[in-house]
Amino acid sequence: MKNISAICFVLLFLTACSTSSTGRKQVSLYPEDELNQMGITSFEQMKKEIPISTDKATNDFVLCVADAITANVPKSANQGDWEVVVFDSEQVNAFALPGGKIGVYTGILNVTENQDQLAAIIGHEVGHVLEHHSNERLSADKLSNVGLAVAAIAIGASEVENKGLWVAGLGIGVQYGLIMPYSRSHESEADIVGQDLMARSGFEPQASVQLWQNMSKLSKTAPPEFMSTHPSNETRIEQLNGHLAVSQPYYLAEKKQNHLPNCVKPKVIPTPKVKK
Template identity: 60%
Template sequence: MKTKLLLVAAIVAITGCAKSSTGRSQITLFSDSELNKMGATSFEELKQKEKISQDATINKYVQCVARSITKNVSKAAHAGDWEVVVFDSDQVNAFALPGGKIGVYTGILNVAKGQDQLAAIIGHEVAHVTERHSNERLSSNQLVQMGAAVGGAVMAQQEVENKETWLMVGLGIAQYGVLMPYSRMHESEADIVGQELMAKSGFKPSAAIALWQNMAKQSKGAPPEFLSTHPSNKTRINDLSKHLSKAERVYQQSTMRPRC
């Protein structure tokens, strides 16, 4: 049992040396090649399952915004071209996956008004990739599972009463006290990194604030922030507003001015 505990501690100590672009320590148990393979597999499955838009005008528009954003992505995050697919769906959604994959649902175009707001969406999603959030989420889930297994073994050895109840309590604490805040932190980080990325790509960073104001109108009845994997719209708007002056300086220094 001591060996298992030491193994978990060693993994955390070794992987905790990774840093996000914001300077935050990260736990990343998976290699880039593993994440890229997962991303490519998931993307292919989605392309088989979801209807792909054949609208030439929409595709050209989305491709233009995405291409402008990805020009400024570090080669360390993805060295090749990014594959961008527009899905014909009313879902208000978009995503980016490791391995250079971007998906945009046509439904989000009803909320993201104009190229700058769409750039805020794509910049946010690409920031999840550049900041290795998928790796962190998979790693944190794996560590929680390892911890539950070790805890279960300890209680079995010590003949703890009601061990199933204690395990459920522990997993609940991990879910609401660790994993959900961790996910909210990722979303907040992607908001800020994405706002700078869109600004560097020549899109007006103030559009990120307007976007989430639009989102707030669409998300009535959302759960309380502490029970959600995402920050509240109010939190996001406040964070982006506080960061706007820095993002505006990045925008003014950019030589890019896309016309999508």
Template identity: 55%
Template sequence: MYIQFSRLIAISLVALSTLSACATSPTGRPQVLLFSAGDMSQLGAQSFAELKKQEKINLDENINQYVQCVAQAITSRLTPDPKFSKWEVVVFDSKQVNAFALPGGKIGVYQGLLDVASNQDQLATVIGHEIGHVIAQHGNERMSRSQLADAGLQLSNSVLSGNEYQGIAMAGLGLGVQYGILMPYGRTDESEADIIGLRLMAEAGFDPKQSVELWKNMAKASGGNQPPELLSTHPSHSTRIDELQKEIAKLPTTSVRRVNCKM
């Protein structure tokens, strides 16, 4: 009986995987994107507007100029693409060690990040990473995967309808989708954004080696409170550092202009 249900689960997942990818990420990875760029930009703008209502905005001129300087140095590498020619950058007055970028050209930096990203290059690492998510359309991809996962669950529910083991099989399938598909893809997104962000910050004139120092600082700041990598949407700090070091070794050695952003 277990084998029968395993086969039904496998059929459901294979049905999802047979959908052809309609896009390719900047690193050459095939993607399934179900939403238009316009829809994603609108969603990003709406979400950003709501956040600005909910969160206190930092108005310190020096802090804002510093963050704007770093962000603009990176976003300048995205032109002349009109989709990425204009970005709104807001610093939120919060102790959170966090930042984000949204479709539609929106960047949010929490003040707490500046305590961990101790220089312009480390801040550029984070901002470049977050912009990498937008460039690679990871938000669209995550929403699309969620839609497909829901479709798979509904398909299995229909196939198993009326069977006494339906509840057990559905619970197993839900767990399999969560930890077998959605989370690993999340780690892939994070690693891909690291690569894109590293390239961007290096091209903009920041020191890519500081990306490693940034994640060492992040590891210290977390105090070891990080879930096992298998159950996390983010790579472990050590995995991240190893992957960044490998990518840094691949970067061109030609000299670039140095950015000088000061707070």
């Protein structure tokens, strides 16, 4: 038990090593250079496996929004230019990776009604990179695996009955009590950081609320929030609405200086080509 207590103390100490921009305690066990290389490698693999859109109007629209967003990202997050790729897929998704990579699926352009709503998506995804969420998630997985292994050893050495059930129960407890809430906190943080980023880039932050109202119409069969890695749409809308008092002044300052982007969404987003 003393060994377990010592390990728990070390884990608690590690979680206090750094703090996110929103004040949340973080643990990051991996060097940033390693995470950047992971992001670059993953992105290159995706470009080989997923068709890339060649539609000029679609690419111009996405690049216009992404360039406006990344122009306001600190160089500490990525030293060079950001690479933006539009993937020709019906998936309603987008992502950003360490190493300065952004991917947007054409499917999400049918949900985002204008430049501001796409900026909410890209701002959110870049927010994950800014707050080092990939590092945190990998670190959390590593620490939880270590903790479960130690607990399993302790249970194995004890006299409790049904040891297998105890170990299985611990695994479920870690999943629903640690990993999923951890992921939900990342999503909520990326929502807020992304809303600020889009507003500082000249996009209307209210559009982030409208975006998730659109998303909620697509996900009526979503699992309960406590069983999901993402907050419910209702939770996200409430949090984003509450943060408008902070983000709106950033947008109004850009508007006053006439620094608003003018990214035109194509009237028609080409349907992804199906491989024969």
